[in-house]
Amino acid sequence: MRIRAQVAMVMNLDKCIGCHTCSVTCKQTWTNREGTEYVWFNNVETKPGIGYPKHYEDQDRWHGGWQLDEKGRLKLRSGGRVKRLSRLFVNPDLPSIDDYYEPAAFDKDILVNAPAGLKDTPVQQPHSALTGEPMALTWGANWEDSLGGAHEHATGDPNLAKMSAEAAERVKFEFEKTFLFHLPRICEHCLNPACVSACPSGAMYKREEDGIVLVDQDRCRGWRMCVSACPYKKVYVNHSTGKAEKCTLCFPRIEAGQPTICSETCVGRLRYLGIVFYDEDAVLAAASVTDEHDLLEAQRAVFLDPTDPAVQEAARAAGMPQEWLDAAERSPVWRLISEYKVALPLHPEYRTLPMVWYVPPLSPVLDAVGEAGRDDTDADDIFHTIRELRIPVEYLAELFTAGDVEATAGVLMKLAAMRSYMRARTLDGTVADDLLDGIGMTADQVEAMYRLLAIAKYDERYVIPVAYSKDAAALEAQATANQDCALDCEGGPGMTTQASAESFHLVEGEQVRPGRPGLFSRRADGRRGFTINPLRGGA
C-alpha cells in the first residue's frame, strides 16, 4: 500500500441553478488573457446537450481516456507511445477552435463615445478575438443553456446514443418536456490522468502531496497531446503562448487552506471540497476492471478509510502532518463518496478515476413523478417512478455509472428516502424507519447526510488543510520528539519565509513584485514567467 492524499470535490447537482457564477469568477481569475479567450476551466452545461466543446463525450471521435486492449491491459484510447510520437506533426484527434467556439469581443467605446442626439441607437458589433474581423455569434460555451436550441442540436448528445433506442427516441421527440439539469464541470484531477500519460515532454504532472494535476509552463513544448487525450476536454491550448493550460484547482488558494474560487463563489453552495486518502498501488487495477459496471465499486475501493488506525499510521509514515489526518476524517467528500455513497464519478468508463464526483439530481425524477400524476413527496411514488420511468434514470446512468441503471437508481432512492424521512420527521414528528431499511442507512446517518447536503456551513463544506512540505513535517516530528524548540520559534527555520495566496510564486525564493500588468510577465531575474499577484497596481 502506498498512501497518498488527494484534494477532491463533490457537486450536488440538485442545487445547481445554472447561474454560471463559478464560470465567470473562474474566468476572471484564470483565463481573462489573450490566447485563452475561448477557455473555460469551469463551465456549466445543460444536459441533455452536446456540451463544450461540442460532442466532447463522443470518444469514438476524440479517442480520449483509456480503454482495455484485447489482452485486457489498460492503454490510452488514442494509442501507445510509438503511435503518439508518430503523430507529433499533426494530431488527428485534436478539436479545432470551432469545436469550442470562436471567441468574440465587443467595441464598447462605440456606446460610451456616441455623440448626443443620435437618431439611431449605437450598436456594438461582435468582432472575432482571433482575427479582429466582424463576425456573427453562432455558438458559445453555454449556447445550449436551459435547452436553448435543444431541438436542433441536443439529439447529438453522445449519452443519448448509448441509451436504449426507445427511451432515447422519447427524449429526442419532446426535449423541452422531458427533463433538464445543469452540469458544472472543472478538471477532474484524475488518479489515472490520461492527459499526464499522453504528455510527450513530461511537462504535466500530478502533485505528490495533494494530487492536483498541473502543467509546467516552462517544460510544455506544445505537442498538444494532452488536449485530445483528456476525455473531458479540460486541457486547452493557449494559442497565444502555444502551451497547454488547465484548471489548477486554484492551488494557491488550496495551499493556503481556502476553497477554489468556483467553490467560494458558488451561489447554490453545492460544492464540497476535502481530501481523500487513496492507495496509489491500487489505481491501475481499479482502472483495468473488465466490466464497466464494476468500475464504480472499484474506484470507491481505491479510497482508504481515514478513520482506520492502520491507514492513519501509514499516512503519518508517509510524512503527512496531523492536520491532514484530521481533515481527512472530517472530509465531506469522503463522507459523500464512501460513507453515504450518494456521490458518483462523471463517466467512470473513461477509466481515468476522476476526482470530481457528483450527487445526481433527483429533480428530473421528481418532475416526472408530478407529470405522471403521482405525489412527489411520497417515497413510494418516487421509488416506483424511478423504477418505471426509464428516461431520466437511464440518462443519468450513462453520465455517472457507465450505464448501470441499478446503481444510479440506488443513489436516487437514497436521496428520495432522505427527503421523505426528513419531511415526516419535521412535519409530522414521526420516524419513518421503513424508509431507512430500504436504503440500508441509520437514522443518524440520514440526518447527518441531510445536514451535509442541505444546510452545511462553509467550514463543513470546505475542509482543506494548509499545504505542508514534507521536510518541514519530518523536522517538526523530530523536534517534538526531542522536546526541542519548535520550528517557528524566534530564528527557527519556520520563521524564514511565509507564503500565502497573496504572495504565491511558482519559483521559490523570489519576491513577488506588485503592479505587474499580467499573469505572464518578467520575473525579478528577467525571465518570462508565470506570476500571480492579485494586488495589482500597487500595495
Place this chain on the structure above:
Amino acid sequence: MTNFVWTVLPYLCLAVFVAGHVWRWRHDQFGWTTHTSQVLENRLLRLGSPLFHLGVLGVAGGHLMGLVVPASVTEKIGISEHAYHLIAVWGGTVTGLMLVTGLVLLIIRRMINGRVRRVTTGMDKVLYAALAGMALLGMIATVGVNLLGGGYDYRETVAVWFRGVFWFQPDAALMSGAPLVYQLHAIGGFLFLALWPFTRLVHVWSAPLAYLWRPYVVYRARRGPAPSPTASPNQVRDAAREPSVRR
C-alpha cells in the same frame, strides 16, 4: 574576403548557435515551444506539416550522409560512387520535394488564414523566408545541378571543407572553386544555424524521445515553502465577534 567567409564566418555562426541556445534556455524556457496553431487551422496543416517534417528529416539525413561521411568510407562499405550518386540525387529530390511542398502549403496557410496570420510573429516570417531560401538553393543544387545538369561532386570539396571546420582546419581554397549555388547554400546554412536559437526551431531539441520509456503518470513534489494558514470567512467573523477576551 574569401578567407573571412570560409574560415571565420562558420565559427561566428557556430558561436552564436551555441551561445544563443544557452541564452534561450536560461532566459526563455517559457517560449521554448512548437507554438502549435493546429487548433486554429487544421485542414492545410494536416497535409502540410507531415510533408514538411518528414521531408526535413529525410533532407537532414541526406546532409549527414553527404557532408559527414567521407567518400572513402562509403566506398569501403561497398557503396560505389554511382550508387551513392543515385541514392543522393533521388533521395534528395524526393525528400526535397516533400519539404518544399509542405513548406509552400504551410506558408500559404500562414497567409490566407486570418487566425494563423494573427499569431504569426516577425521572427516566424524571418524563419519562413530563411527556410524557403535554403530549400530553393538546395533544390537548385540537387535537381538543377545534379539531376538535370552536368553534376558536381561536392563530396570532394564542400564536404571536405565542412568537416575541416570541425577539425579547426577549414580550407578556403576548396570552397572558392565550388559553383555559386553551393557556395550560397553553404554560407546560408551556417547563417541559418545562427538564426536557429532565436526561432521556434528550438523545439527540434525537445523531440520527446524519453516518452518511449518513462512511466505514464508523472508525480512531482510541491516546491516552495508551506504557506501560512489563511483565516476562513467564518474565522474572521468569529474573531470580530469576540473582542480579544482571551488575551
